[in-house]
Amino acid sequence: MTQIEEERLQRTAPVPRPLESRPRGDRPTFVIRPAPRWPHLDIRELWHYREVLGTIVWRDIKVRYKQTFLGVVWAILVPAFTATVYVVVFGKFAKFPSGNVAYPSLVVAGVIPMQYFASALSQSSMCLVANLPLVTKVYFPRVLLPLAAVLVPVVDFLVGLPVLITLMGLYGTWPKGVQLVSAPAFLALALVTALGIGFFLSSVNVRYRDVPYIIPVFLQVLPLVSGVMYAVEEVPTKWQWILAVNPMTTVISGWRWAVLGAPEPIWPQAGLGAAVGIALFLIGLTVFRASEPRFADTI
Template identity: 40%
Template sequence: MGSDPVVGPARILVLEAGRRDAQYWRDLWLYRELFAILAWRDIAVRYKQTLVGVAWAVIRPFLTTLVLTVVFSRVARLPTEGDAPYPLLVLAGVLPWFLFATILSEAANSLVTNAQLVGKVYFPRIVLPLSAAVVSLVDLLVNLAAMAAVMLWFRFLPDWRVVVLPAFVVLAVLAALGPALLLAALNVKYRDFRHLIPFAVQFGLYISPVGFSSAHVPAQWALVYGLNPMVGVIDGFRWCLLGGQTALEPTSLVLSVAVSTFFLWYGGGVFRRTERSFADLI
């Protein structure tokens, strides 16, 4: 038995019904290049044959910001936080929301859109939703750069708190991945979720503090409201980007982390349990 310099010595693999794969995490590590290359594929292909190309990544959140600013600031006349311009307040909410929403919808559909791969080759299936999430992260980077330009234009610069931003990006990704894994697994079995996700995402935009400050939520509801993990994330984004004009509510932050962790554990568990039958169902 030849030993491959790259893969190491031949390993013994036992395939059996209902067997939990002890080598799963090792496999995941071996397939890290597939993960990278699938993410790269999705990025490379995303804006091919489009007129404005990468600009699409920027256009959608910025138009949303424009609309939400008009609706909540001009029509509903809600006040901003401190002296931050209202568009920046909205933008700081729209960016994490778009990150969350695109990860949720792309990752949840990733197995179905790659059905051909799932049915024809083996790899740890979790590679697909994870690589879909990377694409959304790249979009976020582009958008943050665009937001920096907007901030310059408003002559409003973030302070030292901006260095904490990556932590909230990670929290947003984790908050999205839990439900995304759950939905991805369910979507393979029941395609109803494919129709449910866009609706849920649209709905979520209004129950999360995207167009307005979460300070407007009555105090007695804060605990319930904080169960939405995006409340903590969006507050965190605003805290980092708008120079502490937003108070960082510890309750919503702790709730956000707790809810995200729960979904990650639950969604990941469901995904792992059903993963082995994906090829039969898809």
């Protein structure tokens, strides 16, 4: 290094700010201990790291459509294409029952939440491995990664909504009054369920990279048993109860009731779906928190 370079360095080296003269009591004190036997969720810590959550969500949204030609238009094209195929194959050829709603609206109202669920599930399941450099080099509550992964596809969901609104206009199926306000609750159930399974599968994926093979199979079968291309209430009752174990059945029938004015869900069935979703969330969270201390060692 030449003398000139060295002088330049000395000139530009940043002068650190003096240490804030805070009273000693204000310094946060943290105790590092072995992993606790019983996992728990530290809500205060999550709140402290809320900006990191925002940063990860923001990064993923930014990166998602960078260097794509059509960009965010894909968020409309993908569900529109899937719905078109369903309408032609199941509506026209197979003549699936659609209840009191026009078949295309019925299908789109099923495809959009299902699309959200599929993205949320696959991204949250891969989140730890996809963020390997972060997991091994810096600390933050790992819960933020699956959480960010289920928040990012909400953007696609919102962008896809105009497709549904257009169809609602075309077929004149408008929401019937106040039940519309319950729509976000059904989306929340999809989020919670995806997050629960994502918690579980992402922890498993740290150790066993079999997860990427399982997810596509699961996601291919799921629309068939969630009522995406048919109205659940047209199915014989005993089968309805079996379908109701699947939280996505509740999400889709509830969503159709809220925004399309489709028949009211059978509440005990909806309750079962919601209970399964919440149970999956709690189990997933427990497994995730229990294996979290070993992530950096095993990944």
